[in-house]
Structures are given as structure tokens and as C-alpha cells.
Amino acid sequence: MTDPDLTTNRSISKVELISRWRRKHPGQPLPEKMIGKPVRTMSGVVPVTLLTKPYPCPGKCIFCPNDVRMPKSYLSAEPGAQRAAANNFDPYNQVSSRLQSYYANGHTTEKVELIILGGTWSAYPLPYKIWFIGRCFEALNEFKPDKKLGAPQISGEAAWPRLLKAQKINETASTRCVGLSIETRPDFITLGQLIELRQMGCTKIQIGIQSLDNRVLRLNRRGHTVAATKKAIKLLRSFGFKIQAHWMANLYGSTPAKDIADFKKLFGQIWYRPDELKIYPCSLIETAELMNYCRKKLWRPYSRAELMRVMVLVLPMVEPYCRVSRMIRDFSSDDIVVGNKTTNFRQLVEARAKNIKEIRYREIKNILVKPDDLRLEIITYTTSIGREKFLQWVTKENQIAGFLRLCLPRVEAPVKELAGAAIIRELHVYGHALALGGLGRTQHSGLGKQLLAAAERLAKGYKKLSVISSIGTKKYYQKHGFKDGQLYQHLQLVD
Numbered sequence: 001m002t003d004p005d006l007t008t009n010r011s012i013s014k015v016e017l018i019s020r021w022r023r024k025h026p027g028q029p030l031p032e033k034m035i036g037k038p039v040r041t042m043s044g045v046v047p048v049t050l051l052t053k054p055y056p057c058p059g060k061c062i063f064c065p066n067d068v069r070m071p072k073s074y075l076s077a078e079p080g081a082q083r084a085a086a087n088n089f090d091p092y093n094q095v096s097s098r099l100q101s102y103y104a105n106g107h108t109t110e111k112v113e114l115i116i117l118g119g120t121w122s123a124y125p126l127p128y129k130i131w132f133i134g135r136c137f138e139a140l141n142e143f144k145p146d147k148k149l150g151a152p153q154i155s156g157e158a159a160w161p162r163l164l165k166a167q168k169i170n171e172t173a174s175t176r177c178v179g180l181s182i183e184t185r186p187d188f189i190t191l192g193q194l195i196e197l198r199q200m201g202c203t204k205i206q207i208g209i210q211s212l213d214n215r216v217l218r219l220n221r222r223g224h225t226v227a228a229t230k231k232a233i234k235l236l237r238s239f240g241f242k243i244q245a246h247w248m249a250n251l252y253g254s255t256p257a258k259d260i261a262d263f264k265k266l267f268g269q270i271w272y273r274p275d276e277l278k279i280y281p282c283s284l285i286e287t288a289e290l291m292n293y294c295r296k297k298l299w300r301p302y303s304r305a306e307l308m309r310v311m312v313l314v315l316p317m318v319e320p321y322c323r324v325s326r327m328i329r330d331f332s333s334d335d336i337v338v339g340n341k342t343t344n345f346r347q348l349v350e351a352r353a354k355n356i357k358e359i360r361y362r363e364i365k366n367i368l369v370k371p372d373d374l375r376l377e378i379i380t381y382t383t384s385i386g387r388e389k390f391l392q393w394v395t396k397e398n399q400i401a402g403f404l405r406l407c408l409p410r411v412e413a414p415v416k417e418l419a420g421a422a423i424i425r426e427l428h429v430y431g432h433a434l435a436l437g438g439l440g441r442t443q444h445s446g447l448g449k450q451l452l453a454a455a456e457r458l459a460k461g462y463k464k465l466s467v468i469s470s471i472g473t474k475k476y477y478q479k480h481g482f483k484d485g486q487l488y489q490h491l492q493l494v495d
């Protein structure tokens with residue numbers, strides 16, 4: 001966008017306008033209308049997506065694209081992949097350049113969620129993973145909007161002490177990590193892996209479950225069973241991780257009716273019930289093995305009407321405690337041989353579906369809301385390890401302004417540190433990602449504090465209330481009486 005510069009009679013870019021405004025009003029938040037694509041940080045946090053280096057995945061899934069320039073499952077034309085390749089997959093430069101771009105477009109960069117994508121994280125060598133995460137934290141700690149970035153590095157020297165030092169600095173840095181996720185497969189979720197991920201500061205796991213039907217998993221050469229998915233989700237939950245499941249429609253061997261029945265299990269059965277969901281209808285990519293199946297007429301994409309019907313029927317099945325983060329992949333239409341190419345497919349589905357309850361549809365966005373106009377609602381559901389309480393602040397219209405996920409386990413804790421603990425798995429209050437300590441529209445209005453107090457009451461009978469905090473939210477919980485443990489923070493509960 002350009003605006004006329006009246007003093008020099010030339011057009012200036014939005015970025016330049018923002019920069020001038022900041023120079024004139026140092027320390028003040030930018031007027032909302034000046035922010036470019038405000039929806040990007042509408043949920044209160046700046047999401048920074050970055051990719052690991054190209055590396056083979058142990059999976060052999062027939063629908064998965066093969067692009068040697070990319071980590072498995074990604075295509076070079078996807079926007080996130082393009083940014084990663086432009087930085088030669090260097091984590092430091094990926095984080096820094098993305099934040100610089102956000103800042104230049106008027107977003108604040110104090111609270112960052114790191115979303116690490118690429119094949120199966122657990123299959124990468126440990127030294128690479130330590131180096132990668134360490135460099136992400138260093139990029140946050142050293143972030144400057146106008147810093148000139150050095151030559152990108154694809155790998156480097158790994159050391160736990162260096163990573164831990166960077167995490168320590170990040171606890172009080174001006175750009176803090178308030179969430180960190182990786183993606184992996186169910187059969188790679190082990191006790192050792194999850195301890196390692198907590199040491200790295202991870203709070204959310206994206207897990208490719210794809211189908212809850214063993215026959216479909218086998219036909220698509222997923223290499224794991226439904227039992228592995230159940231076991232993985234159970235372990236993730238007992239560690240308190242936030243669980244984002246990936247589920248696919250239109251896989252080889254499935255039908256619209258089978259997909260609908262499969263999806264029903266996601267929320268109907270205690271084994272699954274994810275916190276977030278990515279729904280990916282299968283698209284045919286030239287380099288995927290599925291191409292051969294299509295040529296032999298063994299598989300075909302659903303017609304637009306079939307796919308629409310499946311999505312319109314499954315979306316209302318998503319329970320109010322789950323957020324549907326995505327409904328289609330970011331593949332460019334040039335890469336899709338056959339399959340859905342409509343980029344606003346989600347909007348079309350939402351316009352047709354009835355009674356949508358999922359979180360993203362109900363987020364308060366930038367609507368001004370007074371805490372008095374909100375009521376606290378508690379949803380209780382059973383999981384494979386006990387009960388879960390989803391506490392949500394909602395308006396009269398059922399829009400959501402904040403929530404807390406409280407896990408009340410009834411099974412033995414996976415690590416000693418969590419023995420006798422109720423676990424806060426997530427606390428989120430919506431509002432623009434204003435500066436830490438600043439006054440947002442709904443953030444910092446005491447809603448988070450009240451959610452914590454309610455969680456403490458609901459955890460009665462447990463020895464302590466533990467939280468799977470991010471490195472950058474530790475100070476917040478310390479302020480509310482939590483003490484640092486090894487992998488979690490804890491509040492001792494009195495009888």
C-alpha cells in the first residue's frame with residue numbers, strides 16, 4: 001500500500017509510514033489501522049514459522065511429496081518454505097528476518113511462538129536439534145529490527161550449555177519465546193523424546209495421525225497403527241504438552257462416508273480429543289507415490305461437492321475446547337495435480353456449516369470487550385489419563401476471550417517431577433500482541449490471573465499445580481507464586 005507524501009509529493013510505502021510514525025512517537029503503540037495484516041497477530045502472539053534443513057523422513061507415506069530441496073512433506077513453492085530456503089534453512093536468520101518483517105509492518109515482537117516444521121523432528125540427529133533450537137533462542141535474544149544478518153549457516157556446533165544459557169537470557173529478554181512447537185509421528189513419541197523436548201523448551205507437539213483406521217494407515221504406508229497413536233497421545237497428555245493433531249480426508253482406501261465416521265472418533269473417543277487440529281484433504285502432488293495410484297485409477301480426489309460435504313459435516317463435530325488451525329495445506333495450485341485448489345475453502349465451509357463450536361471461529365479478534373461482559377464457563381471431558389477442564393471466558397455471543405487447559409490426571413506421572421500434580425497445559429488470553437506489560441484489549445486485564453485462581457480451586461486434592469511453561473512465560477508464573485522445577489513450574493497446594 002502507498003500513501004501520498006504531501007511534503008514531497010511522492011508516494012511512500014506503508015513500511016516507511018510506520019517507521020516515520022515510530023520515530024515521531026517513540027515507545028507508543030502503533031495505531032491499529034496502520035498495522036499490516038493485523039490478523040496475523042490477532043491471537044495475541046507473533047507466530048514465527050521456520051523449517052529444518054532438508055533431511056530424509058523415516059516415513060514412506062504414499063501421499064507425501066518429495067522435494068529434495070525441502071525437508072520431507074514440504075514443497076519449495078509454499079510461502080514458509082520459500083522464506084526458509086531464502087535463509088538457507090539457518091534458524092537464526094529465519095527467526096530474525098521474519099521478526100524484522102513483522103516489525104516493519106507494524107507488529108510488536110515481544111511475544112513469539114516458534115513453530116518448527118519439517119518432516120519428523122524426532123528423526124533429526126540430536127546435535128542438530130540442540131544447535132537449531134539454541135540458535136532460535138539466540139535470534140530472539142539478539143533481535144534488532146535493523147540488524148544486518150550474517151551469512152546463513154545450515155548447521156553448527158551443538159552444546160546443551162549454550163542452549164540453556166540462551167534460554168536463561170530469554171526469560172527476561174525483550175523478545176520472548178511464549179510457545180515452541182515441533183512436528184513428529186506417533187511412533188516416535190517416547191518418554192526419552194518428551195523429556196528432551198521439555199529440556200529444549202517445547203510446549204506443543206504437532207502429531208500426524210492422519211487416520212484412525214488401521215486399514216487406511218496400512219494402505220497409505222504410514223508405518224504405524226492406531227494403537228501407536230493412542231499411546232502417543234496418552235503420553236503427550238501425561239507430560240502436559242499441547243496436542244495438535246493432523247488428520248487427512250480423502251486418503252487412499254477411504255470414502256466420504258468413512259472419513260466422516262473416522263472424524264467422529266477424534267472427539268467421540270477418549271483416546272484422542274486434541275487441543276488443536278489441522279484438517280488436510282489429500283491433494284495429489286506430482287512427486288508423491290500416490291500419482292501412480294491415480295494413474296492406475298486406484299485413487300481419485302473427491303469432487304468439490306463431495307469434499308465440501310465432508311468438511312461441512314465434520315467441522316461442527318469439533319468440540320469447543322479444540323482450535324482448528326488449518327483446513328487446507330499451503331500448496332501452490334501449480335503444485336496440485338488434482339485436488340482442491342480453492343484457497344478460501346475454509347471460508348466457504350464455514351459459511352455452510354451449522355453450529356460451529358471450535359475455538360478459531362469464536363476468537364474475539366480485535367473486538368473491545370469489558371471483563372464484566374464475560375462469563376467463565378468450564379467444560380469437563382474425559383481423556384485417556386483422567387479428566388480435563390477447559391475454562392473459557394466467553395461473551396454473550398459465545399466469542400472466546402481467553403482460556404485455560406487443566407489436566408487432572410488419574411494415572412502415574414511419567415516423570416517424578418509431576419507426581420501428584422494437576423497440570424496447566426495452556427493459558428491464553430486474546431488481544432493484540434501488545435508490548436509485554438502493556439495494556440492490550442483483553443490481555444493484561446486480570447483474565448489470566450482469574451483463570452489461574454480458578455484452576456487452583458479445581459485442582460483441589462492434588463499436591464501441586466504444575467505448568468508446562470514456555471521459557472518466556474516463566475516470569476509470569478513466578479509472579480503468581482510458581483517456583484521453577486527442572487522441566488515445569490509448580491505451585492504447592494494446601495489442603
Ligand code: SF4
Pocket residue numbers: 057058059060061064065072073119120185208
Ligand atoms: S511421516 Fe510425515 S513427513 Fe514423513 S513421509 Fe509421512 S507424511 Fe511425509
